[in-house]
Amino acid sequence: MIEWxxxxxxxxxxxxxxxxxxxxxxxxxxxxxxxxxxKADNLGLGCVLLxxxxxxxxxxxxxxxxxxxxxxxxxxxxxxxxxxxxxxxLGIQPWQKEDAR
Amino acid sequence: xSTLALGVALFLLANLVVALVAAARGPTPADRMxxxxxFGSTGTAVMVxxxxxxxxxxxxxxxxxxxxxxxxxxxxxxxxAWHAEGNDHx
Amino acid sequence: xxxxxxxxxxxxxxxxASLFAGLWWILAEGRSDAWLFGCIAVVAATWASLWLxxxxxxxxRLAGVVGFLRFFIxxxxxxxxxxxxxxxxxxxxxxxxxIVLPVNLQNDCARVLLINTLGLMPGTVGVxxxxxxxxxxxxxxxxxxxTEAQALEAVxxxxxxxxx
Numbered sequence: 001m002i003e004w005x006x007x008x009x010x011x012x013x014x015x016x017x018x019x020x021x022x023x024x025x026x027x028x029x030x031x032x033x034x035x036x037x038x039k040a041d042n043l044g045l046g047c048v049l050l051x052x053x054x055x056x057x058x059x060x061x062x063x064x065x066x067x068x069x070x071x072x073x074x075x076x077x078x079x080x081x082x083x084x085x086x087x088x089x090l091g092i093q094p095w096q097k098e099d100a101r
Numbered sequence: 102x103s104t105l106a107l108g109v110a111l112f113l114l115a116n117l118v119v120a121l122v123a124a125a126r127g128p129t130p131a132d133r134m135x136x137x138x139x140f141g142s143t144g145t146a147v148m149v150x151x152x153x154x155x156x157x158x159x160x161x162x163x164x165x166x167x168x169x170x171x172x173x174x175x176x177x178x179x180x181x182a183w184h185a186e187g188n189d190h191x
Numbered sequence: 192x193x194x195x196x197x198x199x200x201x202x203x204x205x206x207x208a209s210l211f212a213g214l215w216w217i218l219a220e221g222r223s224d225a226w227l228f229g230c231i232a233v234v235a236a237t238w239a240s241l242w243l244x245x246x247x248x249x250x251x252r253l254a255g256v257v258g259f260l261r262f263f264i265x266x267x268x269x270x271x272x273x274x275x276x277x278x279x280x281x282x283x284x285x286x287x288x289x290i291v292l293p294v295n296l297q298n299d300c301a302r303v304l305l306i307n308t309l310g311l312m313p314g315t316v317g318v319x320x321x322x323x324x325x326x327x328x329x330x331x332x333x334x335x336x337x338t339e340a341q342a343l344e345a346v347x348x349x350x351x352x353x354x355x
Binding site: 015016019020022023026027028029031032034035036038039040042043044046057058059060061063064067073074076077078080081084085087088094095096097 | 216217218219220221267268270271272273274275277278279281282285286287288289306307308310311313314316317318319326328330
């Protein structure tokens, strides 16, 4: 049962990383790519960590895996904001849809 | 299970390579900064998956340290961005 | 370091030492063969923490932490699904815009937490912040981002001990 749940979470996690990469490739400007990477990749990492944590040998080992998540979240939040602010300071205008102006 | 973990690790590695190339090509300097995000999330995920697939437990510690460094780097990044323009209060 | 009453100081030290001991237990994966190093590390960390993070009452409320975590985890999941769906549909799904929202949080830490957390919430990334409010990049201007940002602001203001 736990095996299957864990396998499912791993595959869902891989899907989110894939979606993040697809977003990076397909989205038109740095701001929207930032959305894709920050949100999709972090959820993917959360799924992967949870998948491994429910299979861990001990409670402490599981918590150790889960401890990684908030650290990477803090990293992504800080780096994401820094990139957006830097892009703005560089004068990069957000991409707009032509017919929506 | 460990085969699946290894498979996912390799898949994420491929993802990481593609994303790094895409981010490094830009076109703007801000796009290239996206590589910093990739190492934190995808890099850590690859590490923990390799630890699980090969039974190499110490790799978990590597992942934890990578995550910790990413967090410190992220905060430093944000602070730098904050002070870069000088006209803001903290 | 500010002067504190003896009893208060003992309480701070106990709380912090227990936190660090718990952290060591997790890092050692529950093994007990390195407890001597563990004790040294806990004492050193507690001692160092007094310099880096002076013992003073934090405004953070425990009930607020639980509320924040629930809100945060639920909305990161939503945000992940939403952006994954948009990525698969391509740029046709996007209608990006820069918007400015007013922020009422007074505490500087709370404001920094707000703008950073917004980057992980559905549809928003913080771009800039000043005294009046935050500037956000939104992926789709048709989404109710203002309502969601206000909900986050309310959760953060509870985290920092506001009664409202």
